[in-house]
Amino acid sequence: MSGEASTSDAGSSKTAKTSTAKGTLTTLHSTATNQQWKINEKCLCYHGPLIYEAKILKIRVFTPEDTENGEIGPNFLVHYKGWKQTWDEWVTEPRILKLDEAGIAKQKSLSQSALAAQAGANAAAGKMKDASGKASTANASGASASAGGSTRSGIRKEGARGTKRAREDDDGHTARRSEMKLAVPEVLKVLLVDDWEAVTKNHQLVTLPRSPTVRQILSQFEDHVKTTTTSLPSPTLLTHTICSGLQIYFDRSCGMSLLYRFERHQYAEVRKKYITGPQVKIEESSDIEMSSIYGGEHLLRMLVSLPQMVANSQMDGESVSLVKEYVNELLRYLESNKDSIFQREYxxxxxxxxNTVRS
Structure with a gap:
């Protein structure tokens, strides 16, 4: 994902027409892009590492007092075409594009880059297997096809019997999902158990804000990939895109699925202190996300939950395979730098x- 997908400018838009609901708009004109947005308009929207077709359900200007799940300023509630309603979300204007030739070209370019990178990685892997005498590319493909009619990357061969649509329509038809299996190092599994015990059994909390934050960890990982020899495909092209996508996934899921019950009051206090409170200035909170407050403990929780998140998305098999490689590398990076990333004492x-939590 480009930098467009993860930045926001709460003061860059002005409203053109308002409805009766507080802060809700029927149309919005952006002075930053000179674009006009309307309710029920089809658009393109960044989600994870790729761009998907979406529909604008609501337009609303969030204030510090009623941000709900959106950032302060103009936000768009979007529904992704082919996704369940549970993935509807509030996004800022930098994450949406017009559904026009320019937007479609950008969507195709990003998708093709990801597919090309993965194809190169698959070809390299096949050559390595041939050289070692373990398996040939043809044998690997044949074995995969006989096992389930699919290639190594998880995409069914064109014309194979029993092929299902690789997406889920809005009418609720079930689609086959590409599995995303992660290799979580044993050290990180132990940290997850310790984290769970500290919060749920010992009633302790992670120090907030953390240092380093999720945003800083992903930035450091990005630098690590670009300056270290790895087997990752097209690191210069794809690392920033995938790290930005992971950051958005974290910001989207933190308050919804990454917290234990004992932490929810802390989460509410943090949002009030840094984002929604009456004493918070909009210019100070416009760039504040949960990824700039929480750290490695909650990032690790998200990463091990990522396969289920991906299963509920419409990410194609090639993209799943690509993200899996980068996430596994990120897990190895967390393991190598565990002493500086994870908190020892809660x-x-x-x-x-x-008393407040138990009341």
Whole structure:
């Protein structure tokens, strides 16, 4: 994902027409892009590492008092074509594009780059297997096809019997999903168990804001990939895109699925302090996301949950395989730098905090 997908400018738009609901608009004119947006308009939207067709369901200007799940300023509630309604989300204008020739060209270019990179990686892997005498590319493809009618990357061969649509229509038809199996290092599995025990059994909390934050970790990982020899496909081209996508996934899922019950009050306090509180200035909070407050502990929770998130998306098999390679590399990076990324001792909250949580 390009930098467009992860930045926002709360003051870059002005409203053209408002409806009766507070802060809700029927149309919005952006002074930054000179674009006009309307409810029910079809558009393109960044999600993860790729761009998908979507529809604008609502347009709303969020204030510090009622941000819900959106950032302060103009936001668009979008529904991704072919996705379940549970993936509807509020996004800022930098994440949406017009459904026109320029937008479609950008969507195709990003998709083709990802596919080309993965194809190169598959070809290289096949050559390595041939050289070692373990298996030939043809044998690998044949074995995969006989096992399930699919290629090594998880995409069914064209014309194969039993082929299903690789997406889920809005009418709720079930589609086959590409599996994303991660190789979580044993050290990180232990950290996950310790993290769970500290919060749920010992009633302790991760220190917030963390250092390094999720955003900083992903930035450091990006530098690591670009300056270190790895087997990852097209690191110069794809690393920033995938790291930006992971950051968006984290910001989207943090409050919804990455917290234990004992942490939810802390989450509410953090949002009030840094984002929604009456004392927070819009210019100070416009760039604040959960990825700039939470750290490695919650990032690791997200990464091990990522296969299920991907299963609920419409990401194609090639993209799943591509993201899997980068996430596995990220897991190895977390393992190698665990001492500087993960917190050793958790905080014990005040008695009043515990009383509030249990009340």
């Amino acid at each position: 905080d014990t909250p005040s008695e009043s905090y515990g």
